[in-house]
Amino acid sequence: MSSPDVQNRIAAAKRAVLAQTDRLHREFGRVESKWKADESRVTAADIAISEGIVAALAAEFPTDQFFSEELSGADAPIPVHARFSWVLDPIDGTNNFALGIPHCAISLALCEGGEPIYGVVYDLSRRTLMHGGPGFGAFDGDKPMQVSTGAFTRETLVGFHSPFEKTLVPNASGVISKFKIRGLGSATLHLAYVAAGILDGCVDFNVKIWDLAAAIPLVRAAGGEVHFLNGPQLPLRQFDLKMGRIVYAAGSPAMVAELRRLMEL
Secondary structure (H helix, E strand, O other): OOOHHHHHHHHHHHHHHHOOHHHHHHHOOOOOEEEOOOOOEEEHHHHHHHHHHHHHHHHHOOOOEEEEOOOOOOOOOEEOOOOEEEEEEEEEOHHHHHHOOOOOEEEEEEEEOOEEEEEEEEEOOOOEEEEEEOOOEEEEOOEEOOOOOOOOOOOOEEEEOOOOOHHHHHHHHHHHHHOEEEOOOOHHHHHHHHHHOOOOEEEEEEEOHHHHOOHHHHHHHOOOEEEEOOOOOOOOOEEOOOOOOEEEEEEOHHHHHHHHHHHOO
16 A cells, blocks of 8 residues: 555545646647747647646645656756656657647656655547556556457567668568557657557667656556666666656567667667
8 A cells, every 4th residue: 555645646646637637628739839949839729738737736846846848947957856847848749839730749757765656648640648556556547458469470569760860770570560550749648558458569779758757657657667778777876857768668578688689778
């Protein structure tokens, strides 16, 4: 049984995310966007959702730390020192959101000691709240989730985004040649869909911790693994908007082993 401190935060996380879903749907495909210094897209909806979720949670848990992709004034890494911290991507898949492509999500992780212990992901395309963590179970709406454990076939689906760093293309070629590929434009949904068994596995070469933090506990609670291929990323010791790209593989233990073999990393 988890502590009231954790249970209260889980309930508050769901409330805070659901409170922003009307805005997400209302402004989907209608909001203007601009480009940040790191060449990623941002919209007014990203900022408003970030501010709304952080304000709601901070009012209840003022001693927690709050980290968001849209955190202003964070030019230097911020040490993680609080027992509880939160990692938010207000809209994962902002390109999709701005262009009217429905694969995008609100992604919120509760961390304890820098380790994501519970994730809340609102999937705009399916109007579904995905949530869970180790010891709590993982749920697609009200339906329990479990990673796919079937044998690999020609129909096996792997979420995939092309490497930004082209020197990694050879590492990606084995995955492309063996499995059917789906590139949704949302790293959060790739990983959350692995937890739900919608995708059999996923790999990525381009992501940051805010893209993954909420979906990692979903996968772990659903019987899967998330394996970082370019060094440990958790527990989170600092939050750095200028961090390097993460390379990872996820799925059942057998899928992760096969993806690692194919990627030779």
